[in-house]
Amino acid sequence: MRKRVIGLLFASIFSLLASPGRAADGVGDLAPNWILPDLNGKPVSLYEEAEAGKTTVMFFWASWCKTCKKLLPVLKELDRNKGDRPISIYLMNVWEDNDPAAFLRSFDVTLPVLPLAENVAQRYEIRITPGIVVVDPERRIRYVHDPEESFSDITAALHRVLGIPQAEAPASVSSEVPEL
Numbered sequence: 775m776r777k778r779v780i781g782l783l784f785a786s787i788f789s790l791l792a793s794p795g796r797a798a799d800g801v802g803d804l805a806p807n808w809i810l811p812d813l814n815g816k817p818v819s820l821y822e823e824a825e826a827g828k829t830t831v832m833f834f835w836a837s838w839c840k841t842c843k844k845l846l847p848v849l850k851e852l853d854r855n856k857g858d859r860p861i862s863i864y865l866m867n868v869w870e871d872n873d874p875a876a877f878l879r880s881f882d883v884t885l886p887v888l889p890l891a892e893n894v895a896q897r898y899e900i901r902i903t904p905g906i907v908v909v910d911p912e913r914r915i916r917y918v919h920d921p922e923e924s925f926s927d928i929t930a931a932l933h934r935v936l937g938i939p940q941a942e943a944p945a946s947v948s949s950e951v952p953e954l
Contacts, residue, residue: 800918805909806897810866810888813875823862824913827844829936830846834895834905836870837877841925842904846881848929853885855938860911866891868903908935 807821820937823830835842835847853863867889874887888894898907898918906919906928917935919928933940 775837780784800822801915803842805907805913805915807913808894808897810814810891810894818864818886820909821913824909824911827911828860828862829911829916830909831861831892831932831936832866832898832905832907832909833863834866834891834898834900834903834907835870836903837872837874839903843881844925845904845906845928846878846883848932849885850883851941852862852936854939855936855941856936859937861936862886864888866894866905868892868895868900868905906932908932 805820807819809817809819811817820830820832831852832840833845835845837859849863849865852861863885865874865883865887866884868891870889874889878885878887881899895901895905898905900907902921903921904916907915908917910916917931919931923931930940932938943949
């Protein structure tokens with residue numbers, strides 16, 4: 775409990791130090807900066823990622839979100855197939871009741887996790903999970919997940935925005951993720 779409170783306090787302080795503002799209406803807008811600690815306490819900054827020339831994918835998720843579970847293999851596949859493209863994918867854990875690290879280990883997901891990302895979700899006007907925002911190296915929002923999008927639309931949009939060709943899945947392969 776103490777670790778969670780300290781993490782929340784740390785996240786709140788660094789979010790306040792990041793540039794003020796909200797994501798406004800989305801695509802094309804300047805993305806608000808944020809600084810959050812990863813699971814090891816190392817600070818991660820959106821604008822530092824941009825300064826390094828990286829496109830950043832923010833995936834707002836929780837372990838109880840069924841669609842989030844379904845999208846985890848897509849994010850793993852994007853990360854595996856990005857090649858030398860400068861892309862960072864961050865799993866922004868929000869509204870969590872469980873241990874996000876243990877949950878991800880059960881899915882063999884090794885992408886960086888930023889816990890206690892509620893303040894960032896609020897700044898980007900993310901109200902439900904999953905929330906997905908892609909920011910380019912110029913700090914501009916290039917994609918915002920619309921809650922009305924289908925799973926296949928989300929997958930196609932991420933591949934298109936990130937410039938990663940979408941592999942054709944064999945007919946016998948299911949995109950279903952087992953329930954835990």
